[in-house]
Amino acid sequence: MKIPYYPGCTLNTVAKQFDTSARESASSVGFEMKELAQWNCCGATFPLTPDNVIGLTAPAKVLSNASKEGDTLTTLCAVCYNVLKRTNKVIRDNREKRNVINGFIEEEYDGSVNILHYLEVLRDKVGFDKVKASVKRPLKGIKAATYYGCMLLRPFEDIGIDKAERPTIFEDLLAALGAEPVEFANKIECCGAHLAMNNEEVVTTLSGKVMTSAVGAGAELIVTTCPLCQFNLEKSQPKVAEAGSGYSPVPVIYFTQALGLALGQDIATLGFEKNSSDIMPLLKKKGIA
Amino acid sequence: MSGHTEHTTPTGGYEPKIMAFVCNWCTYAGADLAGTSRMEYRPNVRIIKLPCTGRIDPLFIIKAFENGADGVLVSGCHPGDCHYTTGNYHARRRWIGFKNLMEFAGIDMRRLHFSWVSASEAIKWVDLINKVTDEIKALGPFMEYKGLKEKSAEQGE
Amino acid sequence: MPRIGVFVCQCGNNIAATVDTKKVAEEMGKLPGVVYTCDYKFMCSSPGQEMLKQAIKENKLDGLIVSACSPHMHEKTFRKAAEAAGLNPYQCEITNIREQCSWVHHDKTKAAGTVKSIDLTRMTIQRLKKNQPLNKIKIPVKKKAVVIGGGIAGIQAALDIAEGGREVILVEKEPSIGGNMARLSETFPTMDCSQCILTPKMVEAELNERITLYTYSEVEKVDGYIGNFTVTVRRKAKYVDEERCTGCGECIEKCPFKVESAFELGLSKRKVIYTPFPQSVPNVPVIDAPNCTKIQKDKCGACAIVCGPKCIDFKMEDKLETVEAGAIVVATGYQNMPNERFGEYGYGRIKDVISGMQFERLASSSGPTGGEIRRPSDGKVPQSVVFIQCVGSRDEKKGVSYCSKICCMYTAKHTKLYSHKVHGGQSYVFYMDIRSGGKRYEEFVRGAIEHDGAMYLRGRVSRVYEKDGKIMVQGADTLSGSQVEIEADMVVLATAVVSRDGADTLAQRLGIGYDKYKFYNEYHPKLKPVETVTAGIYLAGTCMGPMDIPESVAQGSAAASKVLALFSADEMAREPITSVVNRTTCNACWDCLTACPYTAIEREAIKDRQGNVVRWVAKVNDGVCQGCGVCVAACRSKSIDLKGYTDEQVFAAINAF
């Protein structure tokens, strides 16, 4: 099974480990991620105002390229997923906008590509059972917090990856990998997102809430689906700890790194060194590495 | 049947004749209220009472024009207020297809008026009749069907 | 040639002032078939009526026109007079020359009024010539009622009908009557104990000799029409012989298996052989067959062994019974919206987030905690309770757009109960508006705030989550404009009142209407609040929409009074304005059938002598037809006509225009 894949700009650069671990893992569970021959940045924001059609042209271009390579497209970054999926829906359902967009990008795209997040591919195409069966290095005994963030879930009507307020797809995956997912209050709350750019105070507060609620619920590891979440959490962690609330940092990793780990890939290839938090002590403690 | 009153008043001006099909429960009662309230309106309308606007057959209207009406008014209960729950809704649904038929039959849709008048809307009834009368008057007599009735009588219909 | 009389009324000066009644009479006299005309001062007066009767007889009239006031005034009067003179009453027609002529055309020269009166009378005369004698439809009435649903509304209806001397079958799908009210602790606004006021009524219903309880039963089919319904009831197997059971409860005692109690909303367990609650009426247990090991696996049988009167029969089967009834009262009540839909409130995940109805059970002295407020997770007495109103109500996106009407009141009640039972405990209420429009209701809510110290916060809650063993409630107080977070021990959701599952199926069986929320439609929201479009079927209580006990009871009584009025005569007479099908031309397209708002049209098979169906035609049920004429206009082959308003009659009037 070959699935066209859109990496997005961040996975090509600062989040390279997210990309490589995903590709490796895919081959271990029996599919191949075929990177689009041509792609551009999706814009990283879905324009919320319907009059902003220009904002849809970049993702539309990606989609139209994808349509030339197959009927599905998978992606890893929660933001890319959100932008592509919503744009696709607009193109599919709104004929007027479709025409305007196609006019801009000089293509004839009709919204027919099915956008699947990598998690959905695992759940719906591969099957968590098969993933479970392929596990070689179970993450046994690791209490993992599955941090969804916002973009993977909302708005529910447009995304529909899982139940809006009580999603389980992410926990189900981690459970299949042998970890113990912990239920924590802020798993679908925002990390502070792009305010990283100019409002450290807010980001530290929001990311701090995510991490303290996760760790408070017993998590030893936080797993993410989005490079921005990953960045904000890791960046805030020392500050949250410094604030003296008794918080002590835990490793934060991409879910594909957890996946690759469980599927038995060479730990050295998973790119943990690119993360700013260190997972190795935990792995040692649990006897995994 | 015998000749209806002429299209002219005693003073000689043209006065249109208007036929109104109204439902028993709302509009007829609304017209009654105009009476008991001693309101005044133009005398050009002749009412035919039906249980419900849902009873109205498009042919009634065509026949009315054939018989010398210059305008026809159909009025019943407000949507949602029908004595028979959905009769007026059926009537309205039927009008959609019916409009085409009217136009096909050569009837200027401006001569056909639809309205909702409830049992308490005496004023609305009065205004409606005055307005419809004035509009039909402005359109002048309906000539397209002139002589049609006599013709069909000759053919022994 | 017809012999028609025309009577033109002057109505004192009411008509005569602007209509030349004499001229109208004269003009009409010139028309063929008109053999008698007159004008008279007051036609409706006794001398006027006498004159009319006299004229009918003397001139051998076979039809008459009274040109007078609106038919809504005196049509009945004159038809009666005509009947007294030996005519079919429907051979008498009214022309309205007062409300439509004299009173609205004030021209003293009488020109316009007279011309219009002549036109209208002429149109009526031509119409009359096409009239057919009609006879009132007489429908025999079976004086027994079926009440569906044994909540407070249904119980009240049954009691009132029985009180009025008529027999009632009360069909209840649960093993006991009582409905939702049986679950309540104390009731607003007077705070009397629900059981204390309900139980006597339940017992009264059981003991009343005119009321037969069909519990554990459901209506499967309804045929017929007003006065003559045939109701098929499925009486589900109880596995206990109702007649012989003494209600001793030995069987329940001995049954070794427990399952979650639906009555207690999961707050406690019950045995497999059970009565829903201790005061059940009838006090006869039923076996929950899917959970009984004897019935499923032929093991156990403990209950049958201990039963003294030997009334347990594991082989019992459902029975279908038919009941002949003249009227039906539907009182099937409501349920609460399942809160699983509100993931953000943690319902179903956080144990101490409960529904308002569960709170009723906690506060009820016959409930699982004996009336002590203890939270489900660990049995601790909660020191802070947050109540969230409008959960699912007034929420177009995830719930229903309407207001559930009772939850403001019961939440205030809950805060009172809580403050009485837990000293030092604090209640918080998140609300959007406080809707307390009833007698002494606003005072009740103020009491909760001022006396019982409930903290009301105006705002909705965004989410509820757990943190360090506490339940965190995060919402807003819009009055101060701030975000609010409360650490609570328990959270109570005032969940929306919604229609029962299956309400639509029952409505379809009954042929009554329902709205998009599957609440049943009353005939007219203001003036016919307990009638339905189907004559003979009445509504009571919350099956129509959210309401409280006083309203439900009032409606039960109102529905009963409608039933008793219907049962007050052996036959009911109805206007003969109904449709008839011309069976020779009907081509069974069923357009009429789908158009009829009353489902008065049926399919009828025409059979040959051997009994084979040759073809189908439409048939109008006179008992159900309301005479709207919608079918007539719908029939493209002109095979159906409305008596009293036939095509012929209407065309005759138009032709005389």
Next chain:
Amino acid sequence: MKIRLGNEDIQSASVRRLERITGEDVKRCYQCGNCSGGCPVSYAMEIPPTKVMRFLQLGNIEEVQNANSMWLCVGCLQCYSRCPQGVSVAAILEGMRQETLRKGESRTEVKEVPFPFLKKAPQQAIVCGFRKFVG
């Protein structure tokens, strides 16, 4: 604060314009407070989401334009996903932001963004941030 209200406020042309841009109808908001309750940055906003909607209903768009709310909104859609009336405060704030940016005003100058951030941050944050703050 005292508000003087006139018909021209309630029928405010700028609010109608905002509604056109955003596809939202400010009348739909019934002031339940859910958005303010759930918004993760409401605590730091000068005017929290519910009040934003209220000011717009009153036609007082300036009040909102002068507050920090639209610059703080992280676009997490918590407000929209839980609003019982289906109102997207996020869209409203984005619309207002756009209006302001189109006029060439912004709260963040590019040079204000710390350089190390630009080096280490994920591209998506930079792209998104620039879109939101610079237009």
